[in-house]
Amino acid sequence: MRMRDRAIPHAMACAMLSHAITCAMLCLCGCTQQDDARPERTRARAQEAPGDAPVEADARWWSPGDDRVFPRALSYANESGVVTTLNLAGPTATAGHPFFTPLGDNGRACVTCHQPADGMSLSLASIRERWDATRGGDPLFATIDGANCPSLPRGERASHSLLLERGVLRIARPWPPRDAQGTPITPEFTLEVVRDPAGCNLDPVHGLRSATPTVSVYRRPRPATNLKYVTAVGFAFDPKNGLPMPLDPETGTRTSGNVLSDVRAPTLAAQARDAMRTHLALHGDVDPAQLAAILAFEQQLFTAQSRTTVAGSLSEAGARGGPELLASAEAGVLQGSSDPIWSELIAWKDLPVPNAADAQAARRRSIGRGAALFSTRTFLVTSAAGVTDLGFGNPVRNSCAFCHNMHRVGLDVAPGQVDIGTSNEPAASESDKKPVTDLPLFKLTCREGARAHPHLGRVIFTHDPGYALTTGKCIDIGKITAQQMRGLAARAPYFAHGGAKTLRELVDFYDTRFEIELSDLEKDDLTHFLEAL
Amino acid sequence: MRPALWLSLFLTLSLPRMHAHAQASAIGTTRSFVGCAIYRDTDLGRKSGCWLVDDPADGSRFDVSFAPNKPREGQAVWVEGVVTADPDLCGGTVLKAVRVSVLPAPCPVVRVPPEGHKGRPSPPPVDVLPPTRVPRTLPPPPYEPRTFTIYFEHGRDFLIYQHAEVVLEKAQLYAQASGARSVAITGFAATEPLVISGHTLAEDLVLAEARAAMAAEALRRLGVPPALLRISVAGAPAPTDLENGKLPESSKRRVTITVTP
Numbered sequence: 001m002r003m004r005d006r007a008i009p010h011a012m013a014c015a016m017l018s019h020a021i022t023c024a025m026l027c028l029c030g031c032t033q034q035d036d037a038r039p040e041r042t043r044a045r046a047q048e049a050p051g052d053a054p055v056e057a058d059a060r061w062w063s064p065g066d067d068r069v070f071p072r073a074l075s076y077a078n079e080s081g082v083v084t085t086l087n088l089a090g091p092t093a094t095a096g097h098p099f100f101t102p103l104g105d106n107g108r109a110c111v112t113c114h115q116p117a118d119g120m121s122l123s124l125a126s127i128r129e130r131w132d133a134t135r136g137g138d139p140l141f142a143t144i145d146g147a148n149c150p151s152l153p154r155g156e157r158a159s160h161s162l163l164l165e166r167g168v169l170r171i172a173r174p175w176p177p178r179d180a181q182g183t184p185i186t187p188e189f190t191l192e193v194v195r196d197p198a199g200c201n202l203d204p205v206h207g208l209r210s211a212t213p214t215v216s217v218y219r220r221p222r223p224a225t226n227l228k229y230v231t232a233v234g235f236a237f238d239p240k241n242g243l244p245m246p247l248d249p250e251t252g253t254r255t256s257g258n259v260l261s262d263v264r265a266p267t268l269a270a271q272a273r274d275a276m277r278t279h280l281a282l283h284g285d286v287d288p289a290q291l292a293a294i295l296a297f298e299q300q301l302f303t304a305q306s307r308t309t310v311a312g313s314l315s316e317a318g319a320r321g322g323p324e325l326l327a328s329a330e331a332g333v334l335q336g337s338s339d340p341i342w343s344e345l346i347a348w349k350d351l352p353v354p355n356a357a358d359a360q361a362a363r364r365r366s367i368g369r370g371a372a373l374f375s376t377r378t379f380l381v382t383s384a385a386g387v388t389d390l391g392f393g394n395p396v397r398n399s400c401a402f403c404h405n406m407h408r409v410g411l412d413v414a415p416g417q418v419d420i421g422t423s424n425e426p427a428a429s430e431s432d433k434k435p436v437t438d439l440p441l442f443k444l445t446c447r448e449g450a451r452a453h454p455h456l457g458r459v460i461f462t463h464d465p466g467y468a469l470t471t472g473k474c475i476d477i478g479k480i481t482a483q484q485m486r487g488l489a490a491r492a493p494y495f496a497h498g499g500a501k502t503l504r505e506l507v508d509f510y511d512t513r514f515e516i517e518l519s520d521l522e523k524d525d526l527t528h529f530l531e532a533l
Numbered sequence: 534m535r536p537a538l539w540l541s542l543f544l545t546l547s548l549p550r551m552h553a554h555a556q557a558s559a560i561g562t563t564r565s566f567v568g569c570a571i572y573r574d575t576d577l578g579r580k581s582g583c584w585l586v587d588d589p590a591d592g593s594r595f596d597v598s599f600a601p602n603k604p605r606e607g608q609a610v611w612v613e614g615v616v617t618a619d620p621d622l623c624g625g626t627v628l629k630a631v632r633v634s635v636l637p638a639p640c641p642v643v644r645v646p647p648e649g650h651k652g653r654p655s656p657p658p659v660d661v662l663p664p665t666r667v668p669r670t671l672p673p674p675p676y677e678p679r680t681f682t683i684y685f686e687h688g689r690d691f692l693i694y695q696h697a698e699v700v701l702e703k704a705q706l707y708a709q710a711s712g713a714r715s716v717a718i719t720g721f722a723a724t725e726p727l728v729i730s731g732h733t734l735a736e737d738l739v740l741a742e743a744r745a746a747m748a749a750e751a752l753r754r755l756g757v758p759p760a761l762l763r764i765s766v767a768g769a770p771a772p773t774d775l776e777n778g779k780l781p782e783s784s785k786r787r788v789t790i791t792v793t794p
Contacts, residue, residue, distance in 0.1 A: 234664050236702070236755065242692030242747065244754035254665075334664065337579065378579060391694050393603030395572060395644075398579045452637075454605070 060117045061130065064102045064109035064139065067095040076117035080489035080531040081308035083119050085225060086323045088300040098290035099297045104281035107139030110272075110294060113169070113221040113279065119303050119487025120225035124167035124498070131157075131164060144281055145170040149200030149216065162198060162438065166498030168218035170200065172278065173264070173469040175213040180249075180266070187472035188450035191215065194461065195441040217464040218439060219261055219496045225303040226409055226486050231256045231268060232332025234406065234413035240386050245415075256332075257415030261481045261496045262470045268295055302326040303487045308532050310363040317351065317364065320344035321532055326408055326486065333407040335375065341401045341410065342371035345532060363528060370529025375401035379516040386418035386479050389454035400510070409484040410533075416482030417467045421513050422495045424478035425461040439463040439497060446474040453477055464497060489531045503530045558593065558616040563779050564628065565613045566590060567730040569640035570597075570604030573623055575652020583623030583652050584633075586612050589730050596625035599656060600633040601696050602686055609638040611687055611729060615779045624650045630776035632783040634687035658695040662702060669706060676711035676794040683748065684775065685786040687723070688736060690743040692751060701748065704790045705755040711794035716752060717763045720745030723785035724768035736786070741766035748788045 060076060062068065070092040075084040094100035099110045114120045122140075130138040136155040143150045143159070146169060152159035162168050175191065176184050193201045193208065200216040201207045208215065233254045236244045245254045248267050255266040265271040272294050276282040306322040307313055314321025325344055335341035348368030353361040380395040381387055381402060388394035396402075403418060404410035412418070421427025429435045444465060446458040453460055453474050460477050467479035480496045488494070493501045500506040504527045511518045518526070558564060566588040573583035584598045597604070597612050604610045614631025621627065681704040683697040692698065708716055722741035726733050745764045753759050772781035 234666075235662060236665055237662060237692075237694075237698040237751075239694040239698075242694070242697065243751050244698075246754060330666070332664070332666070378576065380574065388605065391602040392580060393572070393582070393584060394605040394607075395582075396580060396603070397574070397576060397582050402579070 061126065061133075062094075062100065062111045062115055064100060064107060064112060066100065067093075068100075069093055070116070074116050075306065076490065078117075078123075078305075078490045080305065081311075082306050083117070083303065083487050083490040084306035084323050085116050085120060085301055085303040086327055088302070088327060089297075092297065097297065098287075098293050102139070102280070103276055103290065104283065106142040106144060106281040108142060108280050110224065110275070110280075110298075112138075112140050114224040114298075117490065119223050119490035120298075120301060121223040121487070121491040122167065122221050123491045124164075124493050124501075127163055127167055131160070136160065142281070145172070145279055148198035148218075149203050150206055151203050152199070162218050165438065166218065166220075167493050168220055168496075168498045169279070170198075171217050171219050171262075172206070173215045173217065173262070175208055175215045177469055177472045180246075185472045187468075188474045189444040189446045189460075189468070189472075189477070191465070192443045192445075193440065194443050197438050198440060201440050201442075215442075215465070215469060216440065217466075217469070219464070220493070220498050222260065222483060223303065223487060223491065224298045225301040226326055226484055227268060227299050227301070228331040229326075229406060229409040229411055229484060230258050232406070232413075234332035234334055239390050239414055240417055257417070258411055258481055261483075262467050263417065263481060264470050268298070303490075305487060305489050305532055308363070308367075308489075308528075310359055311367055311528075311532065312360055314345070314367075314532050318347040319364070319368075320347075323486075329408050331406075331408075332413060334413045335401055335405050335407055337375075339407075340372070340375040341405060341407055342374055342529070344408070345371035345529065366525045366528045367532045368529075370525035370527070373400075373522060373526055374404070374529065375399050377516070377518070377522065379514050381514060383455035384418055384420050385454050385456075385475060385477075386416075389475070394455070403482055404485060409486055410482075411484050412482045417476065417479040418482060419455075419466070419478040419480070420510075421478075422497055422499060422509075423462050423464040423466055423480060424456060425463075427513060428463055436463055436497075436499070444468070444474075444477055450474050466496075485530070485533050488533050503527050506530070558626065560616055560618050562616050563613065563781075564588060564593075564595065564616060565611075565729055565782060567609055567611050567636070567732050567734075569643065570606060570608075570610050571643045571645060572604075572606055573645050573647065573650060573652065575623065575647045575650055577652050577654045580655030581652055583625075583650065585623060585625045586610055586633075588612075594625040596621070596623045596627045597631050597633055598623060598653070599627070599629055600631045601658070602633050602635070602693055604633055605635050606642045606644065607640055609636040609640050610634060611636060611734065613780050613783050615776065622651045622653050624648065630779055632684070632686075632780060634689075636687070660699045661695050662698050669702075671710035672703075672707050673710075676707075678791060678793045679707055681707075681790040681792070682773065682775075683788050683790075684783060685744055685788075687734060687786060688740070690740060690747045692747055698751075701751045701790075702755060704792060705752055705757055708752075708757050708761070708792045711792060713757075713761055713792045713794055715763055715793045716757055716761045717765070717789075717791040717793070718745045718748050718752070719789045719791075720748070720764070720766045721770040721785060721787050721789075722766075722768055723770070723782065727782060738766065738768045741768060744786075744788045748790060752790070 070087050072087050072090045075082050102109050113122045118126050130140055140146055143154050146163055147159045148162050176187050179185050196202045233256050238245050248255050259271050265274045273286050302323040304323040348364040349372050351365050378397050378399050381398050382395040403412050406413045442462050444460045446452050452458045462478045465477050468476040494506045500509055507523050507526045568586040571585040584604050585594055586597050587594050611634040614628030617627045617629045619627035681700050683700045720741035722736040722738050724738055726735040749762050749764055770785045773784040775784035
């Protein structure tokens with residue numbers, strides 16, 4: 001049942017809350033929090049959806065150029081409950097704001113792929129809704145990356161199949177790879193296209209044999225929120241390559257390595273510039289004032305699930321779920337056995353369940369058990385490059401929190417470039433029992449003298465070379481940076497390639513890949529816990 | 534490495550055997566051998582589990598779990614370590630001060646259950662780098678030339694996690710505190726061929742250069758001015774006093790960083 005179909009009476013919701021901000025978050029009219037400063041148009045829209053009325057589609061989707069106000073707290077229903085984004089700067093007029101304004105010539109803005117209702121990312125459900133509502137006319141479907149290849153005819157469903165089926169956008173990487181200064185580097189491997197169902201890697205204009213040789217891979221947008229965690233540097237050294245994290249030449253500060261899935265842009269500023277020039281089709285120089293406004297805005301946002309349909313509020317009865325804790329907590333802190341990750345929800349694992357019919361108490365206990373399992377249920381982590389080749393041994397016994405170890409968000413403090421098997425064969429096809437047939441397949445052959453991939457040798461078949469498209473190294477083939485884990489329920493599907501359609505599928509993937517042998521109860525607990533993030 | 538030797542290792546692991554403990558090895562002596570790793574899954578929490586390697590010379594089974602760099606199943610390892618009388622919790626004689634180098638040669642994958650062996654929780658590293666949020670304290674005077682040494686796996690320039698980084702930061706802090714005039718980095722490679730368990734092992738001199746380059750890049754990223762860095766390389770190095778001189782071969786795979794105030 002979707003949350004929007006069973007709205008909670010406003011007064012009752014507020015009575016459950018500990019303070020006014022949380023109360024504001026739970027207004028399930030949600031998308032437009034009451035605010036005296038907002039302009040007429042926004043106020044009118046709120047009046048169209050009074051009280052506990054479900055969120056209307058036109059209010060749920062933020063189109064570029066909309067004249068709206070992004071309030072201090074903004075909540076949206078999703079299938080698991082409610083996701084809330086805090087805007088620490090308070091109500092922000094979006095008219096003319098560069099995050100909400102088309103900056104290039106394809107009509108898109110940052111908000112196109114970073115939607116508040118989708119945890120500041122973009123859900124497959126929203127993509128499909130936009131397709132149906134606009135018959136493919138929304139700027140989201142710009143062919144530069146919203147089609148499988150820019151050469152395909154816009155508006156035909158088949159041209160956009162990867163976006164409509166997996167929720168992935170095309171990411172065009174130069175071949176050979178280039179360093180941070182844009183100078184081509186000699187990769188340690190050759191790259192051949194084995195299969196190209198989307199047609200772009202063999203395309204004469206956009207492919208590897210074009211005048212500007214390009215590798216096309218397909219990935220989900222990452223959330224533009226909770227960014228103090230994404231940029232936090234918990235430790236100076238990256239154990240995955242043994243070196244200290246690089247310094248940002250613009251600011252002299254150390255970079256985190258957690259901003260993008262392949263680290264092609266090491267800072268938020270670099271990411272924003274890259275996104276403007278590619279996804280937004282901005283030509284010419286980036287306006288420094290616009291860049292500064294985008295960075296300021298996205299860094300004042302904190303997002304988390306604030307309610308689930310069964311458990312209710314996630315910030316009561318001893319739990320501290322929801323986004324407020326994210327806003328106030330220190331970023332970049334490594335969890336440990338005496339200070340386990342997800343302590344904000346573990347408290348519920350021992351919650352009394354007065355009677356079997358108390359579904360809310362039972363679900364809260366399940367969430368708490370799942371939060372505890374995350375760091376206590378150990379298994380053998382096997383042949384995951386970026387983890388099992390660092391000196392820990394292969395295999396190494398550990399838990400989910402081995403890699404997802406940063407308090408509050410589950411990022412990897414290390415940082416998180418790991419090959420868990422979503423990209424590289426054979427794991428990519430074997431782990432979920434479903435062969436991958438719609439993504440490109442590349443054959444990468446390591447050159448003589450290069451250090452081979454630690455677990456897959458010198459010839460690797462992959463759907464996405466990942467980090468290796470940035471470093472050119474064999475050991476990095478198929479590594480994808482671990483994602484933050486907040487707001488998951490709002491932004492299915494999961495993994496960079498969108499391969500897990502639900503959180504249960506995500507749990508099943510890990511269970512199969514690492515032969516964990518989770519019980520059905522453990523799977524339920526982990527799924528309920530992930531829904532509550 | 535010759536295929537016949539790996540076949541011999543495979544047979545050693547595959548056939549039913551009465552594994553011998555190293556009763557013949559005197560406590561405190563150094564054992565150096567190449568073998569295939571066995572993972573014993575004693576589940577005592579995170580990073581627990583035993584790593585065992587048989588010395589093909591006499592079939593003795595050693596517990597190498599204390600190595601800072603653990604084996605990888607399916608690959609051969611070169612072990613150098615000191616025999617101890619520590620309790621056998623894993624099914625092998627415990628080596629301490631032990632170093633493991635993962636070699637590219639393949640081995641059979643062998644995982645075994647506890648088989649009554651208790652195992653032990655993962656031993657914490659001797660020294661770890663604190664988080665960035667912890668303020669650093671500069672070393673006090675007197676400041677005089679001081680040398681810092683980091684060690685490597687055979688055949689690699691990788692800076693070993695929770696070991697090299699601690700030394701590198703100490704060198705950087707000392708350079709900062711002492712107002713260093715130069716930071717001399719010398720990379721070494723064990724270029725003289727050595728026969729271990731019938732296998733000839735030698736490093737290329739180019740590895741000395743790569744190791745020095747890694748150390749220099751790490752120091753540069755930690756804030757040591759590049760103008761201070763002086764890089765040189767050397768082959769066929771003499772052993773150092775690593776682990777009281779008990780690991781002569783491992784000690785040759787090193788980089789020295791000499792900070793001169």
